[in-house]
Amino acid sequence: MPTITFTNEKKEIQVPAGANLRKEAIRAGVQLYPGVHQVVNCHGFGQCGSCRVLVTKGMENCSKRGLMESARMAVSLAYIGNESQMRLACQTKVNGDITVTTKPPLNLFGENFFS
Numbered sequence: 224m225p226t227i228t229f230t231n232e233k234k235e236i237q238v239p240a241g242a243n244l245r246k247e248a249i250r251a252g253v254q255l256y257p258g259v260h261q262v263v264n265c266h267g268f269g270q271c272g273s274c275r276v277l278v279t280k281g282m283e284n285c286s287k288r289g290l291m292e293s294a295r296m297a298v299s300l301a302y303i304g305n306e307s308q309m310r311l312a313c314q315t316k317v318n319g320d321i322t323v324t325t326k327p328p329l330n331l332f333g334e335n336f337f338s
């Protein structure tokens with residue numbers, strides 16, 4: 224069974240292979256949504272972008288980005304500079320061990336943002 228490690232929450236959970244990251248996080252009591260998005264979000268349809276996380280280890284163990292996720296990320300400022308790590312939890316299936324950082328901050332002054 225794959226293990227998901229949530230670094231901010233210091234929590235590890237085991238999930239069945241192919242499990243949806245958003246659903247497993249919610250089941251484990253991990254808050255994915257920042258601020259008002261705890262109430263106002265698309266409930267897993269890949270439209271709001273508020274469930275974004277950074278997969279800091281094990282990206283190869285996640286499902287590939289689909290069309291919906293790629294389209295949503297293409298219009299997200301938070302995606303800039305985080306292309307290799309950022310995923311929408313609701314669109315990600317977990318097939319092996321991963322490490323996840325929830326609620327990544329928007330890095331307006333990072334080296335990649337204005338370059």
Ligand code: FES
Pocket residue numbers: 264265266267268269270271272273274275311312313314
């Ligand atoms: S819950 Fe809205 S994009 Fe994932």
